[in-house]
Amino acid sequence: MASFAGTSQKCTACTKTVYLVDKLTADSRIYHKACFRCHHCRNTLKLSNYCSFEGVLYCRPHYDQLFKRTGSLDKSFEGTPKILKPERTTETSENAKSISSFFAGTREKCVGCNKTVYPIEKVTVNGTPYHKSCFKCxxxxxxxxxxxxxxxxxxxxxxxxxxxxxxEKGNYSQLETTIDHQNRNSFTEQITTVEIVAES
Incomplete structure (x- = not known):
């Protein structure tokens, strides 16, 4: 006769015994299929459409709404259970600092718009920094x-x-002089025309 005894494994969500028939494993954690739900909307999740952050499960739309739009992983929905973070090693924090310093602001200003230039969008020409979008003719x-x-x-x-x-035209300053000269000639012609009309 087959034994339907439970396993010693407990569901991460409800802490009750998980039977093999109802067992689901995600992120090295064990859940009942019915307990594998979005923390925000309580909809049942599948392995193909879930996201998790610090052990809390979300459907993809709520995960995107919370973390992608705000850009902050420190904010959370009200009532989100806080799970203790594992201690960081010094090696991990040094890697995080080097990565964050790459994306951090610099003191360099774009010559085109005079705003801060970040390394990911920077073009440097002869030591002068530009945004890629400001590097134009x-x-x-x-x-x-x-x-x-x-x-x-x-x-x-x-x-x-x-x-x-x-x-084709030579020096740029000659081009400005030519344009300025043309404007003066046009202005002189307008004055002459006004004087002739006034005399008539």
Whole structure:
């Protein structure tokens, strides 16, 4: 005759004996199938759709809502049971510090927008830091890369606009003088036209 005696294993959620027929193992913890539920909405979970944090189970939407949107793993829903964290070794905390320092703010400011540049979004050209999104052609706003830019008088240009502005027309200051001269001629013509109309 078969024995249906329970095992010595206890459910993590309800602390009652778990029988082999009703046993579910997740994150090296044992649960009854009925006890494997989201802590927030109490819906039954499956191994394919659950998430856990510090031993507390969540369905994927509530896990995302709590941890992805806030970006903080210290916040929790009201009533979330607190499970003691295992002691960290010095090796683990040193690794955490080196990783967090990589993402921490720096004192470097982007030349384009004068905001803090983080290492993950930083482009450095000749020792000058830029955000990837600020590293653009001054003339046309084109996206440029460290291998396809030209710096001229402290401004960045894509190769196309640099050739268009400087190689065909010469020096940029000559271009400004030409534009300024054209504006003055246009203004003088307008004044002359107004004087002729006024005399008529």
């Amino acid at each position: 001054t003339h046309g706003g084109c996206t440029i890369s460290p291998s396809s830019y030209i710096a001229h008088e402290g401004k960045l240009y894509c190769k196309h606009h640099h050739i268009q502005l400087f190689k």
